[in-house]
Amino acid sequence: MNLRRYRFFWMAVLLNLIGLLVLYSALQYRGKVVYQYLFERQLMWMVVAWVVFWITASVDYHYWKGVALVLYGISIALLVLVLLAGEVRYGAKRWLNLGGFVFQPSELAKVSYLLAVSYVASLKERFSWRWFGVLLGMTAVPFALIAKEPDLGTALVLLPIFLSLLLVWGVRLRWLIVSGLVSSGLLPIAWHFLKDYQRKRILVFLDPSRDPLGAGYTVLQSKIAIGSGGLWGKGYLSGTQNRFNFLPERHTDFIFSVLAEEWGAVGATLVILLFAYLVASAFDLALRSRDRFGRFLSVSAGTYIFVHAFVNIAMTCGYLPVVGLPLPFVSYGGTSLVVCYFLVGLLQSIDREVRRY
Amino acid sequence: MPEGVRLVSRLSAIAWGLLIVGLWYLQVVRGDYYARLSLRNFVRIVPVPAVRGDILDRKFRVLATSAQAFDLAVNPQARDKEKAFALIAKWMGITKEEVKRRYRRNYVAPFLPVIVARDLPKRLAFRFAEIRLLYPQITIQVRPKRIYPYGPMTAHILGYVRGLDRERLQELKDYGYRRGDRVGYMGVEEYYDAYLRGRPGWIKMAVDKLGRPVKVLEERDPVKGESLVLSIDLDLQFIAFSHLKGKVGTVIFADPFSGEVLSMVSWPSYDDNVFVSDASTAGRVEVLTNPLSPMLNRAISGVYPPGSTFKIVVALAGLDSGVITPKTTFFCPGYMELGGVRFGCTHAHGRENVVSALGHSCNVYFYNLGLKLGSDGLFLYGGRFGLGRETGIDLPGEKRGLLPSKEWKRRRYRQPWYDGDTLNFSIGQGYILATPIQMLRVVSAVANGGWLVKPFLGKYSGKVRINSPEKRDLMLDKENLDVVRLGLESAITLPDGTARMLFYPDFRVAGKTGTAQSVPGKPAHGWFVGYFPADAPRYAVAVLLEYGKSSYYACQLLREIIDDMRSRGL
CATH class of the missing domain: 3.40.710.10 (DD-peptidase/beta-lactamase superfamily)
Incomplete structure (x- = not known):
């Protein structure tokens, strides 16, 4: 297997393997693995994800042009359905129960959104207000539906993808900054529409000690875990914050804290650099891509991974509010893993197309 | 179009850079601070009192000694504490509300059993100890207790032992006394406290988020205090x-x-x-x-x-x-x-x-x-x-x-x-x-x-x-x-x-x-x-x-x- 040709896959696998190592440690409690089945389930999902990758990488990515809008339509329908008949967990309607198979339509919505806007944007060579209006609408509908669940974190992922597409499309950065400033002037109004727990999270983000055992507890413990890791870390399987159960959600959204505690600044930085390299490769692929669809697809896939990794890590370090975004390839969770391998499969497919000419 | 891609690429590079800086600030610049917080999180030190030295007369007859006292404690981690409270109330002849009130008042930390009754009569203590398999919530704690067999006859000479108060703590804290230590008051118990008290031991243990002990990291056994021989006949x-x-x-x-x-x-x-x-x-x-x-x-x-x-x-x-x-x-x-x-x-x-x-x-x-x-x-x-x-x-x-x-x-x-x-x-x-x-x-x-x-x-x-x-x-x-x-x-x-x-x-x-x-x-x-x-x-x-x-x-x-x-x- 050619290392260079399959570089997207190998980077994903490397991150995935690191993730499994950290996950194994995160599942320890009092010196033994107590959630063995979670580890096994993650291994199973990894195999599923590889199959998904293999299929996606083999298929010509232009195929997705045809199904992008259909998928988009289905996911919008599912989002509406989840609002009407979803299962409520932790005070949010995010889950849909399809005969024993429970999943989050918002995950599917993110990917289908990514495919659909890439496709729609690629139809027009230059910026036009009409197409901008169409793209804005395509963003606003799933955004509103997901935010309504409420799952603000997931909804907010749509925005960077939208913005990066606009930039690639030729919208001036200056223009985006101005409109960004204008919309931040509208923040107080948005505040009014936020749920109580969301406001609390934002307030706690601004000052974690405000409520150390409540909403701020997770962030505080996460910061303690990361900070106490120091330069070289406490050693694999030796993180005290991890082993003695001070870190909540440590196998899913806060897995980076375990990594940083046990592997130190050195290990954590290496993982960040891996992500950075993967994302940069995606953007580099966009530059070399022959057609607009491939270009938009590479950029949005890169942005997708970038946003998840960046927001997740910044969140565990306490630099961003807690939003439920997993760390790609590393966090426990089948859906996220499959989606990420799917995106890497797309990139692999585009790369093969680039090589052909 | 390529300019747009390069711009996005550059923005993401800046973002990664900021993230790494932020990470290093947390882990390297403020690392010691968080390391301290982390230690405080999981290390608990539980003192183990030393047995106090006996006080003897000139012919080595015992004037003051330590006997075993039995305290009734409820384990905060145990399930179904209500059942235990009910039993305690019944056997002690007090109301269940009183037991719960004492439990709340004496609660210290999740890893320490909460004492609801001190100094139980021996027979009652044994009765509780016998049912410990049925009631894992209840523990009988044994601690040394000072007794003066002659009471008023020797009280002025001997003094007594009780928990350190704030005033004495101020005087003695430089000598290794800590809050809650039992020290001598009045008489030779006070005057020769340093000889009698022995050296308390401790258990340093790792606890989890709920304060439940995970393992013992280090311990030091207490050393019994020296006996004091008086000139008293x-x-x-x-x-x-x-x-x-x-x-x-x-x-x-x-x-x-x-x-x-x-x-x-x-x-x-x-x-x-x-x-x-x-x-x-x-x-x-x-x-x-x-x-x-x-x-x-x-x-x-x-x-x-x-x-x-x-x-x-x-x-x-x-x-x-x-x-x-x-x-x-x-x-x-x-x-x-x-x-x-x-x-x-x-x-x-x-x-x-x-x-x-x-x-x-x-x-x-x-x-x-x-x-x-x-x-x-x-x-x-x-x-x-x-x-x-x-x-x-x-x-x-x-x-x-x-x-x-x-x-x-x-x-x-x-x-x-x-x-x-x-x-x-x-x-x-x-x-x-x-x-x-x-x-x-x-x-x-x-x-x-x-x-x-x-x-x-x-x-x-x-x-x-x-x-x-x-x-x-x-x-x-x-x-x-x-x-x-x-x-x-x-x-x-x-x-x-x-x-x-x-x-x-x-x-x-x-x-x-x-x-x-x-x-x-x-x-x-x-x-x-x-x-x-x-x-x-x-x-x-x-x-x-x-x-x-x-x-x-x-x-x-x-x-x-x-x-x-x-x-x-x-």
Whole structure:
């Protein structure tokens, strides 16, 4: 297997393997693995994800042009359905129960959104207000539906993808900054529409000690875990914050804290650099891509991974509010893993197309 | 279009850079801070108290020891605590709400069992222990508990043990004491706390988020405190106590040569066990509110005018300074007139020398002698015999008494010293105040040939001698001492001696009585200080009866004690 040709896959696998190592440690409690089945389930999902990758990488990515809008339509329908008949967990309607198979339509919505806007944007060579209006609408509908669940974190992922597409499309950065400033002037109004727990999270983000055992507890413990890791870390399987159960959600959204505690600044930085390299490769692929669809697809896939990794890590370090975004390839969770391998499969497919000419 | 991609790529690179900077700030710049927080998160130190050393009498009989106390505790981590609360309520005969209230009040941390009842009766403790498999929520904790088998008999000597209060903590925290430590209060428990307490151990353990112990990281076993051997003779203590009981006052016996205190009793007394146990609040309140102050150790903390017992000092002062000789006599018409005021005597004694004046306790003789010595002379010799300052006995709370001087009076009252003051001073009245232990020391010096000894109780800590006799030569002539001794014997041997009651045909006691005026309108204090056998002193003794009306009763008490001692072959 050619290392260079399959570089997207190998980077994903490397991150995935690191993730499994950290996950194994995160599942320890009092010196033994107590959630063995979670580890096994993650291994199973990894195999599923590889199959998904293999299929996606083999298929010509232009195929997705045809199904992008259909998928988009289905996911919008599912989002509406989840609002009407979803299962409520932790005070949010995010889950849909399809005969024993429970999943989050918002995950599917993110990917289908990514495919659909890439496709729609690629139809027009230059910026036009009409197409901008169409793209804005395509963003606003799933955004509103997901935010309504409420799952603000997931909804907010749509925005960077939208913005990066606009930039690639030729919208001036200056223009985006101005409109960004204008919309931040509208923040107080948005505040009014936020749920109580969301406001609390934002307030706690601004000052974690405000409520150390409540909403701020997770962030505080996460910061303690990361900070106490120091330069070289406490050693694999030796993180005290991890082993003695001070870190909540440590196998899913806060897995980076375990990594940083046990592997130190050195290990954590290496993982960040891996992500950075993967994302940069995606953007580099966009530059070399022959057609607009491939270009938009590479950029949005890169942005997708970038946003998840960046927001997740910044969140565990306490630099961003807690939003439920997993760390790609590393966090426990089948859906996220499959989606990420799917995106890497797309990139692999585009790369093969680039090589052909 | 490529510009757009490059822009997005550049923006993401900047973002990664910021993220890495932020990460390094957290992990490297502030790493130590978070490392400390992390340690505080998971390391808990649980102290393990050391067993306190026993306190023994001079024949190694136990005066204070540690027994096992059983505390009933509920484990905060256990499930179904309600079931346990119900059982505890039923067996203890209290309401379930009361059990829960105690649980909430005594809750400390998730990893420490919460004590809901202290000091359970043994049988009840065993009953709870037997059902521990059915009720894992309940634990019986065993801890050392101080017990004083003789209670009030030894309470003033021993003191008691209780939790460190804020004030003592301030004093002691530099010596490794911590909040919640149990330390000695009063008596030798306080004075020798450092020897008795031993070294507490600890268990350092890792706990999880809920504070549940995960594993023991490190531990240090406690070291039992050293035993303390006192000079007290339990038999003598018992005799003195049983005869003093019911009267207000104190009896002290000591070895006149070494200063070893052989018995020290003070009544009213209290049961020091009530201060150890948490259950006996009522008993404590009663002790603390009793108007007769049972916690006051009158032997060292009670100050009284020494009355005629001070004449021992005055007589020796006169002889030693050459103001009088054994042959010097004064005539006693029953009073002395000074500046138009009559200073009285008990009888018209006629002509008296120093021996008979001591035996009869003739005030007029000592008025005359006092005038010759002057207040300066009295002050000087009083000081040489250790009056007006602590004896340095190894008990906390010792009082200094008061030895007046011209200078003192001028400063205190802005008044000159009158001859009338000197007359009062020379018979141990007026301003002078002394503790019984101070007067015991004075009479010990006569008994032992002129040495001022330091009284003490603590002899050994473990196998180490902690006090050796400490004595200062008062540089008194042997002949003068013999004269005073004769005077002290004559108090018993003379047919009209003040302590005639202590006459034994086969055995001689020597000593000096004292009937000291107290507050106007209240009865006088009765004193007797002396030693026996007179020819080869083994015991120095001081008896004081507070408001005891007269020295007669002090002598009567001592007579009972000596009779008892003799019948027991001491």
